[in-house]
Amino acid sequence: xxxxxxxxxxxxxxxxxxxxxxxxxxxxxxxxxxxxxxxxxxxxxxxxxxxxxxxxxxxxxxxxxxxxxxxxxxxxxxxxxxxxxxxxxxxxxxxxxxxxxxxxxxxxxxxxxxxxxxxxxxxxxxxxxxxxxxxxxxxxxxxxxxxxxxxxxxxxxxxxxxxxxxxxxxxxxxxxxxxxxxxxxxxxxxxxx
Numbered sequence: 001x002x003x004x005x006x007x008x009x010x011x012x013x014x015x016x017x018x019x020x021x022x023x024x025x026x027x028x029x030x031x032x033x034x035x036x037x038x039x040x041x042x043x044x045x046x047x048x049x050x051x052x053x054x055x056x057x058x059x060x061x062x063x064x065x066x067x068x069x070x071x072x073x074x075x076x077x078x079x080x081x082x083x084x085x086x087x088x089x090x091x092x093x094x095x096x097x098x099x100x101x102x103x104x105x106x107x108x109x110x111x112x113x114x115x116x117x118x119x120x121x122x123x124x125x126x127x128x129x130x131x132x133x134x135x136x137x138x139x140x141x142x143x144x145x146x147x148x149x150x151x152x153x154x155x156x157x158x159x160x161x162x163x164x165x166x167x168x169x170x171x172x173x174x175x176x177x178x179x180x181x182x183x184x185x186x187x188x189x190x191x192x193x
Contacts, residue, residue, distance in 0.1 A: 058105040058108045058109035058112060061105040062102055065099075065105070066099060066103055069098045069099040069102055077092050086165060091148075093172065094141060094144045097141045101134070107120035128187075132184075136176075136180065139179055151163060
């Protein structure tokens with residue numbers, strides 16, 4: 001039997017056989033009682049092609065997203081060096097964060113192509129680091145896109161308003177500090193992603 005189980009965040013999705021449970025970074029409770037803190041579902045043994053669509057999507061995100069974001073990142077860094085502006089700085093930051101997100105799809109794709117074996121996710125430290133990075137990066141990119149939308153809207157309504165780098169960097173730095181503190185809370189209590 002295979003199971004998909006998530007703990008504390010949906011970022012660390014493990015697929016393993018029951019014999020691999022002791023080596024995974026997820027606690028091992030197989031009951032589906034209402035007082036269980038883990039969300040889990042059991043499935044019959046899945047044929048290999050059943051997981052391929054997920055693997056193909058993850059591998060596509062990796063193969064297309066990493067080069068595209070890297071190319072975009074180098075373009076906006078060049079633009080920032082040529083003529084510094086908050087827009088090129090913000091786009092560079094968004095591309096860097098999206099590059100990390102796309103790179104994090106590779107371990108998931110490999111797990112899906114190997115019939116749900118955890119491989120990378122069977123190591124508690126790597127699984128925890130993956131979950132931490134995915135949670136931080138996915139939230140940070142949404143925040144930066146929202147910030148960019150707010151700055152663009154304010155520029156439309158107040159076209160002569162000069163936006164300096166402090167207006168861009170302080171919210172990102174503050175949100176990143178809060179996010180890093182929030183995402184390390186499970187580690188304070190000896191839990192993992």
